[in-house]
Amino acid sequence: MSARRPNRFDAMNLVERMFDPAPQAEDRLSSAGTWECGGTLWASNEQQTLTCCRVVDETHDVKSFEFQIGDGTPVRFEPGQFMTVSANVQGQSVERCYTISSPPTRPYLLSITVKRVPGGTMSNWLxxxxKPGNQLRAxxxxxxxxxxxGRAAKSLxxxxxxxxxxxxxxxxxxxxxGLDRDIVFVHSARTPADIVFRKxxxxxxxxxxxxxxxxxxEGLGDEEDWSGPTGRLSLQLLSEWVPDYxxxxxxTCGPAGYMSAVRELLREGGHDPARYHQESFDIAAGAAPEPAAPENDTAHETFTVKLSRSSKTFTTRASETVLSAARKAGVPIPSSCSQGICGTCKTKVLEGTVDMKHNGGIRDREVQKGFRLLCCSRPTSDLVLEL
Structure with missing residues (x-):
């Protein structure tokens, strides 16, 4: 990486502006999807090595893993963002998206908080x-x-x-x-013992x-003296706790079923959908099935894809995504969600055109600069990619 190192004060000023209800003109996004504020950034399509510093048991099946990046340089990110971690599990390369649970105000340490999922390849491996001293690519x-x-004076x-x-x-x-913002934080868990970050x-x-x-x-578990409510979040309960919701x-973030129920609950309560934001993918999920290809007369047309840096080439049909074709050809391209959400496979198209149908994993200004998500892009001509 080049240019000057970002410092703690840059990071603090940046985050403070993000929480300000009035957007600042100097806030801007880079072509790699990271926030610029006068310093070197870790781009979303750049892989680096993380070294584990500490492991914290949050609950009986949830751990936080704290990491230092590379040679100890600070990391710049927005609170709420995620990163894609990569590991070799039983001889197979596995990649998963995990939200960063640490704040950007502590830029020398990154943490992810992972629930151990039955049958979950990455969560069980982690x-x-x-352990402290072990490394992970991300x-x-x-x-x-x-x-x-969604800048606002009051948040839920x-x-x-x-x-x-x-x-x-x-x-x-x-x-x-020290912003002392008006935040109401409502968390749902299976039992009191499952409340992550409770203390x-x-x-x-x-x-x-x-x-x-x-x-x-949902239930008491082993904590029979639990004085809080049991069951699931309801409009009545929310109205009692947060009359001005x-x-x-x-x-909102949680399992897909939970987020769907919350959206319906808020709609019923008259909340403006324009002021609703949710994490749009399952953090612990693996790669999703490739999006269905539209039917057309050119579906079987074949194109050539060339990688500018490695000079590798492979062919792809108009009916398949560039990422899918690369995998079949044995060409490694960073990816995770395969749904056009996470942005891991974001790549610049130097020559040629594609038909991209994404789900929010790329910004308009990135598209204008030639970037595409290969997991949801189907070729409409021969391509040259910046890889």
């Missing part, structure tokens, strides 16, 4: 193998689920399970900066008069 921060997507954070992680990064950042959230409430937290659990900018 829980069993990642791609730079990406994603648009951040405070910048709604999370379930490990969906607490991006909202925790936002909360930690706000309190680190820390209680401590953060003591540090900030603007933060309020509420928990609802309709006036708040809402950020």
């Amino acid at each position: 829980h069993e193998n990642m 791609y730079g921060p990406s994603g648009s689920f951040t405070p910048a997507s 954070y709604l999370s379930a399970g490990s969906g607490v992680t991006p909202l925790m990064s936002m909360t930690r950042a706000s309190i680190d900066l 820390e959230l209680q401590r953060l409430v003591e540090l900030s008069g603007g933060l309020r937290t509420f928990f609802v659990c 309709a006036e708040r900018e809402v950020f």
